[in-house]
Amino acid sequence: xxxxxxxxxxxxxxxxxxxxxxxxxxxxxSGFVQMAFSQMPCAxxxxxxxxxxxxxxxxxKHLNIDFDEAKATNCVSRNISEMMALNVASLFDSDWxxxxxxxxxxxxxxxxxxxxxxxxxxxxxxxxxxxxxLHPLTKAFDAQKYFMEYILGCLRCEVKRDHSKVTI
Numbered sequence: 376x377x378x379x380x381x382x383x384x385x386x387x388x389x390x391x392x393x394x395x396x397x398x399x400x401x402x403x404x405s406g407f408v409q410m411a412f413s414q415m416p417c418a419x420x421x422x423x424x425x426x427x428x429x430x431x432x433x434x435x436k437h438l439n440i441d442f443d444e445a446k447a448t449n450c451v452s453r454n455i456s457e458m459m460a461l462n463v464a465s466l467f468d469s470d471w472x473x474x475x476x477x478x479x480x481x482x483x484x485x486x487x488x489x490x491x492x493x494x495x496x497x498x499x500x501x502x503x504x505x506x507x508x509l510h511p512l513t514k515a516f517d518a519q520k521y522f523m524e525y526i527l528g529c530l531r532c533e534v535k536r537d538h539s540k541v542t543i
Contacts, residue, residue: 376410376520382527383415389534390421390471398467399425400438400459402450403477403491407523423467438462449484451476453492457504460494471534472496473526477507479515489513491522495530497538503529 390397399408409425412418426437431450434440439462440455448455459474477491478484489511495503507525509518 378411378414379524379527382524382531383411386527386531386534387415387417387421389531391417393534395470395534396421396423396467397471397473398423398463398469399472400463400474401425401427402429402434402459402475403479404475404519404522404526405479407519408473408475408526411523411527423469426463426466434459438466451478451485451492453494453504453506456492456494457496457501460496460501461499464496464499470498471530473530475522475526477522479518479522481511487511489518491518493522493526493529495526495533497533502533502538505529 401408406427412422428434428437431445434450435442435445438459440450440458445455456474456476459476460472463474464472474494475491478489481487481489489509491507493505493507494501507522509521
């Protein structure tokens with residue numbers, strides 16, 4: 376798989392220039408976002424790590440997601456992605472965080488739709504939180520790749536902004 380090199384270079388440059396770090400919590404993207412970060416120049420200077428958690432039990436255990444809410448939503452909602460982002464930042468003690476959850480294949484629980492919720496947080500504040508929807512005939516790999524590239528594009532826009540005045 377090829378990654379958008381210019382995009383990765385710009386994210387890497389901005390995080391290094393600001394001396395800021397990032398961590399990632401993934402579900403629907405299955406580690407694609409973490410893999411993209413591993414391809415960035417000097418990733419060890421800003422990428423603290425991440426977790427790919429698929430099941431409700433693992434999201435509850437490792438990302439401190441509320442079990443009742445997770446059970447009620449099959450662990451797929453805007454709020455779940457926001458909690459994943461905030462909690463992975465705390466887990467890795469990072470400035471920035473990204474979280475993804477959703478469905479890369481049409482299943483009964485998703486009303487046979489393909490979509491992802493994602494969240495980008497900075498120092499305990501949610502900067503961006505949204506839903507990405509794709510055509511139900513999109514292949515899983517293509518959906519995951521699209522989600523990853525879309526989210527990295529959003530992150531690039533955010534890391535070049537001055538969020539230093541954001542407080543918890």
